[in-house]
Amino acid sequence: MEFIAALAASSMSNHISNILKQAITTFTCKPEWFTINLHSLISSMDKTTAEDVNFPTQFTSDRLWKQPGKAPVTCIEIYEDLNVSISIFILKPGGRLPLHNHPEMYGLIKVITGKVKITSYSINTERTMEVDRRSFKGETVPPFSYHRKQIVTAELSSSEIVDTGSNTCVLEPNRNNLHEIESVDGPAAFLDVLAPPYGTLIPNNGPRLCSYYSILSQVSSSIFRLQETKSPSWYWTDAFPYTGPELVV
Numbered sequence: 086m087e088f089i090a091a092l093a094a095s096s097m098s099n100h101i102s103n104i105l106k107q108a109i110t111t112f113t114c115k116p117e118w119f120t121i122n123l124h125s126l127i128s129s130m131d132k133t134t135a136e137d138v139n140f141p142t143q144f145t146s147d148r149l150w151k152q153p154g155k156a157p158v159t160c161i162e163i164y165e166d167l168n169v170s171i172s173i174f175i176l177k178p179g180g181r182l183p184l185h186n187h188p189e190m191y192g193l194i195k196v197i198t199g200k201v202k203i204t205s206y207s208i209n210t211e212r213t214m215e216v217d218r219r220s221f222k223g224e225t226v227p228p229f230s231y232h233r234k235q236i237v238t239a240e241l242s243s244s245e246i247v248d249t250g251s252n253t254c255v256l257e258p259n260r261n262n263l264h265e266i267e268s269v270d271g272p273a274a275f276l277d278v279l280a281p282p283y284g285t286l287i288p289n290n291g292p293r294l295c296s297y298y299s300i301l302s303q304v305s306s307s308i309f310r311l312q313e314t315k316s317p318s319w320y321w322t323d324a325f326p327y328t329g330p331e332l333v334v
């Protein structure tokens with residue numbers, strides 16, 4: 086009887102719930118299980134489609150985005166706890182998420198409608214550290230704080246166009262941690278898993294905030310100095326409720 090009950094419960098599950106369950110497992114498990122769980126999460130995300138979240142079709146039409154005062158980006162929050170958040174970001178045609186960071190976070194992006202260009206930068210790479218060592222030779226502390234805004238040395242790690250047929254894009258604390266995402270050829274939407282979520286505490290370092298950056302200078306072909314900036318005035322978001330399958334955790 087117990088076996089039948091378990092089977093019935095699992096048949097009530099759905100793809101987005103399975104992703105949520107796997108995300109919670111991945112970001113709360115013992116370190117030795119992390120890599121295998123992360124790969125399992127990525128392969129589930131790879132299979133995610135707009136239907137799995139009952140993506141609201143009105144966001145695929147140009148008419149909605151032409152409404153006066155419409156935010157250039159809409160966010161649908163699906164789930165959030167202290168370990169993981171899952172949401173959908175929808176970008177208007179020609180819309181963009183400005184260059185931003187994910188402090189000590191993992192992020193997984195799966196495009197579910199349209200096409201986006203993701204330009205990613207990595208921090209604390211061998212090349213950025215080498216550049217910083219040369220630049221700040223003889224100084225005990227690199228002058229990272231300039232006019233009270235942070236300056237980051239970052240390596241351009243990838244610039245790629247991804248669509249619904251593409252695999253999940255992954256960012257890590259040091260790899261691809263900063264990115265800019267823009268829609269290509271019309272509106273686009275992606276499922277976004279973040280862990281830990283923004284707003285949670287970084288141990289010994291205060292709240293985990295999202296910072297925005299602009300390119301201050303180019304040091305070499307792929308090394309840039311990025312300066313923290315205010316959130317650009319052309320960027321703001323509005324919210325839309327989640328209307329997909331019930332989450333079963």
Ligand SMILES: [Fe+2]
Binds near residue numbers: 185187192264
């Ligand atoms: Fe991001």
